[in-house]
Amino acid sequence: MSLKRIITTAAAVSVATAVAGKKAYAWKSSTHEHIAMKALELLSIDGYNEAYSFYSPYRETLAVFTQKPDYKGDVDKGKGWHYYCVTDVNGKKLPSSKNGYLKSGKNLLSTARYSRNARSIFEDNYQSALTFYRLGNIEKSMEFVARCVHMVADVGCTPHTTNLTLTSVQNSKHKRYEYYTSGVFEKYFADKGDGEVYNLFLSDDCFGDCFNELSRKSASDYDTVVNAHGEDDLCETVERSLCVAQQYVAAFLLRFYNDAVSSDRGLLSGSRYIVRNAKSGEYICADISDNERFVYCYTDDDREDASVLTLRISGDGSYTLVCDEAKLPLASRPFIKPKDKNAAPKDIIHFKIALTPNGYRITSCDSKYQKALSQGKLDDMIITQYYNPDDLSQHWIFEKV
Numbered sequence: 001m002s003l004k005r006i007i008t009t010a011a012a013v014s015v016a017t018a019v020a021g022k023k024a025y026a027w028k029s030s031t032h033e034h035i036a037m038k039a040l041e042l043l044s045i046d047g048y049n050e051a052y053s054f055y056s057p058y059r060e061t062l063a064v065f066t067q068k069p070d071y072k073g074d075v076d077k078g079k080g081w082h083y084y085c086v087t088d089v090n091g092k093k094l095p096s097s098k099n100g101y102l103k104s105g106k107n108l109l110s111t112a113r114y115s116r117n118a119r120s121i122f123e124d125n126y127q128s129a130l131t132f133y134r135l136g137n138i139e140k141s142m143e144f145v146a147r148c149v150h151m152v153a154d155v156g157c158t159p160h161t162t163n164l165t166l167t168s169v170q171n172s173k174h175k176r177y178e179y180y181t182s183g184v185f186e187k188y189f190a191d192k193g194d195g196e197v198y199n200l201f202l203s204d205d206c207f208g209d210c211f212n213e214l215s216r217k218s219a220s221d222y223d224t225v226v227n228a229h230g231e232d233d234l235c236e237t238v239e240r241s242l243c244v245a246q247q248y249v250a251a252f253l254l255r256f257y258n259d260a261v262s263s264d265r266g267l268l269s270g271s272r273y274i275v276r277n278a279k280s281g282e283y284i285c286a287d288i289s290d291n292e293r294f295v296y297c298y299t300d301d302d303r304e305d306a307s308v309l310t311l312r313i314s315g316d317g318s319y320t321l322v323c324d325e326a327k328l329p330l331a332s333r334p335f336i337k338p339k340d341k342n343a344a345p346k347d348i349i350h351f352k353i354a355l356t357p358n359g360y361r362i363t364s365c366d367s368k369y370q371k372a373l374s375q376g377k378l379d380d381m382i383i384t385q386y387y388n389p390d391d392l393s394q395h396w397i398f399e400k401v
Ligand SMILES: [Zn+2]
Pocket: 025, 026, 069, 070, 082, 150, 154
């Protein structure tokens, strides 16, 4: 890989760093913007001119929204959520799930470490970006593309793949890395993309290999990041990481462009689906309460009884599912038949829906998208559980009707 190091004065990348309320983690906001803008330039440098033209009108949106996940109160911000850990804080390799998911940062014993983390947040936003694109709302689609860019970039950052969180014993190493990077990032950019990384993104259906490959690369700098005597020792590592992050983001942008314009991938807002469980094959059915004010759900193996659900996307990229027959959206706690069949539901429930190697994961807003809809062990019950990527009963197949 050939890298170019240029000492620039005023880099032309700083489109939108002056946004209020920013909070710095790992790559600071300005570093995120730099990675996104340099990645976009790589598309042009590497001859992907159509993809470059596709994104060019939306530079500002990409620059602004790639920073948002680090802002206080953002839907994608949570403790340890932007991590995807190859090792623990001591550099010891961590196991992955059977199908290759790594865990979020911070508490190794938490049950909520597969959702949300950098990969699951990426997957959620990817789906939303595609849905908005299919709806013809390109500007909105770009907001979610930018959020994906943030997650790819964070996985390219060593502290984020080695659990060096700001609350860990190694927080000083994380901070040192961050402060050093924030002073030098504008000097570093890849002078071209990486052909293998482009191929990886174009061929990796659910992005698992993309995330695992990048996280392995960034985690391999653990020793340097932790043991560096001073900032001089970090120089080479940071330069390489920034350039690799740009190349991965460029490849991601090319992949999204391809999926958007030349595939039928992605769920459609306003379309009607029946939804079946990936493990049991049973369908989601909805019953209308006696007072006809809400619906509760169960599963049934008879396709005839499956409820037709209309999917709708909201501005924050979440989805609601409206039961056609009742003309009512699923409300919170719709999953278990309530004791009092007329008990009023709390709120309409919003979901994040993402494609995984096992089918679609449907996570609920009342768990901050950490718990996934699952078929319970007791016959026809639908429950929510902390996400386990290996558990087929937590995955669903959408069939368009
Ligand atoms: Zn982040």
